[in-house]
Amino acid sequence: MNILISDSKEELKLLEQSDINRIRENLPDCMVELYPYVNKKEFLKKIADADALLTAFLPIDSEVLKKAGKLKIICIMASGYNNVAVEEAKMRGIAICPAADYCTSEVADHTLALLLALIRNLKHYEKDIEKRNIWNYGTAPGGIRLQDSILAIYGFGKIGKAVAQRALAFGLKVLVKDPYISAETAKAHGVILVEDTYIKEKAHIISNHMAPTKENKNYFNFNYFRELKQQPIFLNLGRGETVDEKALTQALDIGYISGAGLDVLKEEPPVLISNPLLYRENVILTPHSAFYSEASIMELKNITFMNLINFLKGNYTAIKGRIV
Structure with missing residues (x-):
């Protein structure tokens, strides 16, 4: 053999x-x-x-x-x-x-790391201090308070559950979209099972952990982003195929979302030199390293x-x- x-x-x-x-x-x-x-x-x-x-x-x-x-x-x-x-x-x-x-723990930890870095403007302050030699907290927006915020998780498998557990510890209210679980299962984990309409209306943070399927390819497209009411932070630690990256870039430019933390992209390794998601203080990219x-x-x-x-x-x- x-x-x-x-x-x-x-x-x-x-x-x-x-x-x-x-x-x-x-x-x-x-x-x-x-x-x-x-x-x-x-x-x-x-x-x-x-x-x-x-x-x-x-x-x-x-x-x-x-x-x-x-x-x-x-x-x-x-x-x-x-x-x-x-x-x-x-x-x-x-x-x-x-x-x-x-790698459930690692991906869940990475999700919260991206979220906290974006909310607390760490990329902005690092550039202020190291490149612009500025020592002033007021150069960045104040950001949201986690304890008063709503997180929506797409995909409530082991990683989604681990993210919810960490988010609840920070005082976040957690919504879940997953066609494969019941409302009772969601309730048992301290979260609420909802549909897209509610998420688009209420969520301050959206975190994707869906496995790729034919049905969810480019799920997060321009129509999705433009219907968001809270200008949420968008996180993708699932698969790159679920996100229309051109639409994501447009959503950032227009302000439909306030920031993005991405550990996965549609094409990997990406052509970084021409990637429009780079050089933005409200976007953090990591090289598919959440598992590591x-x-x-x-x-x-x-x-x-x-x-x-x-x-x-x-x-x-x-x-x-x-x-x-």
């Missing part, structure tokens, strides 16, 4: 020899190949002989899956799997196994490699998360 581990050179730097050794110790009859992705043509040759693929962000489209005649499983070293042609994989009997719940800590990376690798090993051993009940 052949196991192919492939991604960009940058992503593969996260792996250590001990990770590879873990596979070999648990699956001594398997051949393991570590392949830093160069181009698709070369990758197609590699995938043709693979029984299992471990990757994080490589696009696994229909062309790749058609060449992968022996492939049984794709283990994703990430929580999302929107880079995989899921229906094609299902048709070919190829399992998809993303990592589950390895020493503990989360260790847990991510442990979950991914053990999922791969358990699947190939036929021990499906030991897999952390779910098999798609």
Whole structure:
């Protein structure tokens, strides 16, 4: 049985020899190949002989899956799997196994960090002090008081719940939009299940944690932003596909929203030199880093490699998360 581990050179730097050794110790009859992705043509040759693929962000489209005649499983070293042609994989009997719940605390903490930095004008004051040599609190707007504010969370999975828990501790009132939960579930977590109309009328902060679907692509579009009544801060720590970035830029320019904190963009890595979201004191971008800590990376690798090993051993009940 052949196991192919492939991604960009940058992503593969996260792996250590001990990770590879873990596979070999648990699956001594398997051949393991570590392949830093160069181009698709070369990758197609590699995938043709693979029984299992471990990757994080490589696009696994229909062309790749058609060449992968022996492939049984794709283990994703990430929580999302929107880079995989899921229906094609299902048709070919190829399992998809993303990592589950390895960075909930980090993403929730990052959400509040972006929110607090924006509300307290930290980017503005840093520039005042370090670049303009100004020591004056009055050069920035006073900002809102969290204790008197309303936060709306889109997507009430584990991360959404963790964000709500932190927000409630700050005294925020928390609204939730999620078609997959009940009002009773929301109430049990101290939040209120509502629809878009109420959020657009009341929310001072909007935080997106939705997983990408066909239905929510460009969910946050120009029509959405122009209907907002409170000029809220907008946070995206879900997926870039859910936001129309041109509309977001327009919303910032017009004033439909008062600021934005974004850990994800539609295209990654983005072309930063021409990105219209840069050089704004009311916008903070981070490089898809919300998940990142020493503990989360260790847990991510442990979950991914053990999922791969358990699947190939036929021990499906030991897999952390779910098999798609």
